[in-house]
Amino acid sequence: MKKLIGPISQLLTLDKLPLKGALKDEQLEILENAGILIEDEKILEVGTFSDLMKKANSLNAEIIELKGDFVALPGWIDCHTHICFGGTRAQDFAMRNAGKSYLEIAEAGGGIWDTVTQTRKLTQSELADRTISNANRHLSEGVTTIEVKSGYGLNVAEELKMLRAIKQACQETKADLIPTCLAAHVKPRDFEGTNQEYLEMISEELFPILKSENLADRIDSFVEKSAFSPEEIDSYYQKAKDLGFDLTVHADQFTKGGSTVAVKFKAKSADHLEASTEKEIALLANSKTVAVALPGASIGLGCAFTPARKILDQGGSLAIGSDWNPGSAPMGDLLTQASILATFEKLSSAEVLSALTSRAAWALGLEDRGVLKTGLLADFNLFPTSDYREILYHQGKLKPAQVWKKGVKI
16 A cells, blocks of 8 residues: 655654764754655655655655644654563652662662562553553554563563563554563572672573563663673574574663673663763764664663763764663653753753664664665654644644554554
């Protein structure tokens, strides 16, 4: 089925931008009075609406004529979420804002173990329903591709339940869900052994099942003093790499070390980086590992933002994810968080928009989306404005009027 959508006041292709380094708004390719010609799930062509109208008529395409002003952008790509979980951590949030420490919150029954306990209580079907609900909310706000981590099961059976729930959810939402195994989130309290023994158990017992059931092609870990050290995680990542998994790392959130691991193993991305110094920034900038800023966690925890400006100025690649999770980043509003990060880190519109589209796609190893051009997926958002700068100016309150996923209006 062929369709032509337009006229569009401004169409930002996000094409022809380098994947690394700082960007200026003048580098954005902006088509005016544009249209998008699609066939089934993919883009046939973008260009001026009048030119595409002639082509559409010759192809007997359906004409979907827009009334009013719209700006078209590729569908957002959230390259870091934890939207498969049980329970809530509202008590943690209130206690943290009241001045309680992480240890005090954990001793009161909060923290990650609370989420693990609540998640383990749910069935696979219940977890899938929760994931679908969260994914659909994200999709309604223009996020057409969503990375989703496990990591609240923390044993083989429970991690499999989570990843099977994510796979089930992917079949029941129109958003694309990209599963990631985060069994190395922390060592579970009910595991009687060392960190190293836990990691060995997971890699030996869980990794082969992930491959045989096609549950995840990506392996993540939390490299932090409260979780796993760079030395402990080394053999875990080596095993994952040997088995052909893509790698990503929760890195440098509170202490340094994770970014070094990410670069060593040529990970697709290093995520968080709030504690990164000039040394870590230079290391990332000289690699192909994408730096992923997670402003939602900074807002939720009240801590510093990822040094996004320095990363870009050093020549690094920056993507922005929501980190939507029940503990540190419950907001889950990607555009709002990106707009706030832009204000504090002085990011150009081009830098933010690419961090939510083309560079986020690179962080996930996806080459079929993130840009509006011939042959790529017809994933795009239409914002009710004539000027793309209004989108970040409204700091997340200007939502898409239309969300299109694989050529279908959601």
